[in-house]
Amino acid sequence: MSYSHLSIIERSKLEILHSQGRSSRAIAKELGRHPSTICRELYRALASQPYQAEQAQNAYEERRKASVSPGNWSDALAASL
Template identity: 45%
Template sequence: MSHELPLSYHKRERNQLELLHQLGWFARAIARKLGRHHSSLSRELKRQGTEESYCANRAQTSYITKRARCKPSGKWNAERQRYITMKLAETWSPEQIEGRMNATVEGRHNYIKPYQYLRCFTS
């Protein structure tokens, strides 16, 4: 069995699953054809399908929606970007900016550091 990426990452596999399911193939046969474990495929059919049908487009849309909700928003935001940009314009060093952010932000190193900002956003 393939252990690379979960079924949910492959739209092509979802389309094949839909077609084979419509043709009346059993989950174990489809799993063998796709190189996946039968229990993973059965969970996908139960989670995304109905008793009679499975729609690859609906399943992919559902996956993307759920995936977007579960991702944390991250520690970088527009307010921090404005703050770092403003302080760099005032010729503060990245160490000064980081020191000030450590003093004002709860928890140390909870954010993207100024040097990371310089590398990512000014090149």
């Protein structure tokens, strides 16, 4: 199963549609996404405040950085080669 992450453009559209009071299913249909994708995205961001696309994108980028393993490469290993 393959999937793609929400882009900043999709997050901006989501923010606008959500602020207009549209349902998760209506937003999903508009964006061509599964409703659970929209629900998860809104749930992640609505814990403390209204959904904001830019803040959601920044949080996504931070989660991606944290998920990457640093690996075994080091300066000492580079010097020995």
